[in-house]
Amino acid sequence: NAGVTQTPKFRVLKTGQSMTLLCAQDMNHEYMYWYRQDPGMGLRLIHYSVGEGTTAKGEVPDGYNVSRLKKQNFLLGLESAAPSQTSVYFCASSSLLGGNSNIQYFGAGTRLSVL
């Protein structure tokens, strides 16, 4: 039972390069989220999705784009990476219904460095 899987686990980019982070969940969850975690801070929500084909902005959306073409996948894109985007990125998913609704299950994180 994989839960939430993030790829890659580590990545180093040069300023201006682009990349896509992939999040996959096998729990049939409706909701998916992308967060970033910077030193000394809690996680901050970048974008989220309440279903296939829908996305919405979170607390810190600038410089990122997302897509949810399939229910199980949620992609986070950086079109032109900047050093300020150096961070650890977490994906999470949650269910709409049931006893565990509103509980977010997290992936292991992706450490991204932008030089």
Add this chain to the structure above:
Amino acid sequence: AQTVTQSQPEMSVQEAETVTLSCTYDTSESNYYLFWYKQPPSRQMILVIRQEAYKQQNATENRFSVNFQKAAKSFSLKISDSQLGDTAMYFCAQEANNDMRFGAGTRLTVKP
């Protein structure tokens, strides 16, 4: 806007003792959830406990319990019989309408 404040950057406790981590939050929402997550050095975010705001009864999970004071917007976590494996960062979080806000975390060290 929702905000979550954890006023204790670091805490330590002796093994088998009890420790309480503090958290306050601010929200205008009437329907929301509160969480404590644990983040060990592995970086994995692990749910410790959840509290629905509409429930007056404090949530408990084995050695972990909360003191939820809705009027004061306070949500503290009590860890009883602390174990070495409890050493981690602990994050308080508040969620409403798919918007989850985290505090800055408390680094807890359990000493043998």
